[in-house]
Amino acid sequence: MKHSPLVQGLIDAFTCLPGVGPRSAQRMAYHLLERNREGGRHLAAALGQAMDGVRQCERCRNFAEGGLCPVCADSRRDQGQVCVVSSPADVIAIEQSGEYRGRYFVLLGQLSPIDGMGPRQIGLDQLEEQVQAGSINEIILATGTTIEGEATAHYILEMVAGTAVTVSRIAQGVPMGGELEFVDGATLAHAFRGRRPV
Ligand SMILES: [Zn+2]
Structure with a gap:
């Protein structure tokens, strides 16, 4: 027996989630249809509103509901100190460590030309504009130790060569590249205190 068109459409839609194949998608769709239509309507509305x-954010590319994200809009934060991360989840992880008082720049990816991710795709032209405008004193690299993270860090180092911007890197031993969210706050706080100039 085949699913009816609407049920099949719902199952197909769930497979856009990471790690969700057809079987899990069917389980989710059936769960909502059988037992939780109210939850399903709420999910649909929340998805629509969020999307x-x-x-x-106009300044750092983090998620924002206005022009600026809450960190960039906060005048008590050091707007000249910029931590470069690959994903908004990294921002949340660092914020929860409570150690950092600067702002961020969120790449939403890493340099990976083979996957079509060049400097512009991850906003490095925008970061360069901010460097050239003299609005950044320090860049803290938290792009991770994968090949892509290293390539991204190297590109940024070249970008700031000859400017007054100092560059440091959070202590090694922290898995990164969208994985910061799995590191506990104390470890992250330690990584920030132990950052090294590069
Ligand atoms: Zn921002």
Whole structure:
């Protein structure tokens, strides 16, 4: 027996989630249809609102619902100190460590030309504009130790060569590249205190 068109459409839609194949998608769709239609309606509404309403911060590319994200809009934060991370999840992890008082720049990816991710795709032209405008004193690299993370860090180092911007790197031993969220706050706080100039 085949699913009816609407049920099949719902199952197919769930497979856009990471790690969700057809079987899990069917389980989710059936669960909502059988037992939780109210939850399903709520999910649909929340998805619609978030997909339309969540944009990118004009300054740091983090998720934002206005022009600027809460960190960039906060005058008590050091706006000249910029931690470069690959994903918004990294920002949340660092914020939860409570150690950092600067702002961020969120790449939403890593340099990976083979996957079509060049400097512009990850906003490095925008970061360069901010460097050239003299609005950044220090860049803290938290792009991780994968090949892509290293390539991204290297590109940024070349970008700031000859400027007054100092560059440091958070202590090694922290798995990164969208994985910061799995590191506990104390370890992250330690990594920030132990950052080294590069
Ligand atoms: Zn921002």
